[in-house]
Amino acid sequence: xxxxxxxxxxxxxxxxxxxxHFKKSLGQNFLTDINILRKIVTSAxxxxxxxxxxxxxxxxxxxxxxxxxxHQVLALEIDQRLIPVLGETLAPYDNVxxxxxxxxxxxxxxxxxxHFTGDRPLKVVANLPYYITTKIIMNxxxxxxxxxxxxxxxxxxxxxxxxxxxxxxxYGSLSVAVQYAMDVQTAFIVPKTVxxxxxxxxxxxxxxxxxxxxxxxxxxxxxxxxxxxxxFMHRRKSLWNNLQGLYGKDADVxxxxxxxxxxxxxxxxxxxxxxxxxxxxxxxxxxxxxGV
Ligand code: SAM
Numbered sequence: 001x002x003x004x005x006x007x008x009x010x011x012x013x014x015x016x017x018x019x020x021h022f023k024k025s026l027g028q029n030f031l032t033d034i035n036i037l038r039k040i041v042t043s044a045x046x047x048x049x050x051x052x053x054x055x056x057x058x059x060x061x062x063x064x065x066x067x068x069x070x071h072q073v074l075a076l077e078i079d080q081r082l083i084p085v086l087g088e089t090l091a092p093y094d095n096v097x098x099x100x101x102x103x104x105x106x107x108x109x110x111x112x113x114x115h116f117t118g119d120r121p122l123k124v125v126a127n128l129p130y131y132i133t134t135k136i137i138m139n140x141x142x143x144x145x146x147x148x149x150x151x152x153x154x155x156x157x158x159x160x161x162x163x164x165x166x167x168x169x170x171y172g173s174l175s176v177a178v179q180y181a182m183d184v185q186t187a188f189i190v191p192k193t194v195x196x197x198x199x200x201x202x203x204x205x206x207x208x209x210x211x212x213x214x215x216x217x218x219x220x221x222x223x224x225x226x227x228x229x230x231x232f233m234h235r236r237k238s239l240w241n242n243l244q245g246l247y248g249k250d251a252d253v254x255x256x257x258x259x260x261x262x263x264x265x266x267x268x269x270x271x272x273x274x275x276x277x278x279x280x281x282x283x284x285x286x287x288x289x290x291g292v
Pocket of ligand 1: 102
């Protein structure tokens with residue numbers, strides 16, 4: 001069969017042949033537009049030098065395009081009904097491995113060590129299941145695996161949050177946590193009409209590229225993450241208020257926080273949304289130095 005998997009005709013034929021129905025609870029909205037699929041691969045700058053991890057291959061529409069351009073593709077699919085389907089649709093490609101795995105349960109560094117040689121650029125490319133988008137992104141960043149690019153279809157609203165700059169309504173802990181490690185760009189907007197079934201919202205392709213320049217690092221990454229999360233806990237409140245919520249209201253703690261803020265040259269009255277990634281790193285280091 002030489003009609004591409006992601007074409008509307010072939011997708012319909014596969015769904016019918018296997019008697020499949022879409023599982024809403026697994027975020028199954030399949031892409032049926034070959035141009036969009038190709039544009040995703042182009043945005044990820046996939047070459048035969050690259051190893052690729054795909055999350056949620058579905059019936060293999062994006063997987064096929066990746067297999068045609070990458071060195072090796074490892075695809076993690078939670079829905080066991082789709083495993084035999086993928087076995088057939090991707091049979092022409094000998095550089096694809098499909099694993100029946102929940103990405104949130106997977107040990108990514110273990111999988112990477114098992115499936116890849118480790119001497120090639122490693123990229124994640126996926127049309128994400130939207131019910132767990134931010135969890136997947138945070139897990140990828142926390143995994144310790146050196147990912148050169150993460151190219152993902154997300155809800156447009158999430159793409160806006162990923163790329164947001166300080167002093168905007170979309171800027172929050174997700175923006176800081178991601179931008180700390182990756183440069184973020186929105187490659188293009190995707191209308192809901194190219195999916196079956198159609199989701200309720202428009203989508204966008206977010207391109208996260210690992211920062212190459214020697215970046216400023218916090219002394220303690222987990223302290224930094226806790227600080228960022230806690231600072232945005234109540235967006236309307238001042239940084240000072242959120243810090244008390246995070247570290248406590250004892251006179252002793254308050255004095256230490258005051259010392260740290262002064263040293264970091266950050267006014268307690270500002271809101272978290274005014275702070276840059278660098279501000280958060282400096283504040284985390286100063287809080288640690290002050291014993292908070
Ligand atoms: N890649 C296909 C495409 O572009 O048409 C399907 C994308 S669909 C939006 C999301 C896929 O992720 C589905 O195949 C779904 O079964 C799978 N999925 C959902 N939750 C998952 C999880 N926790 N781990 C791995 N895959 C998951």
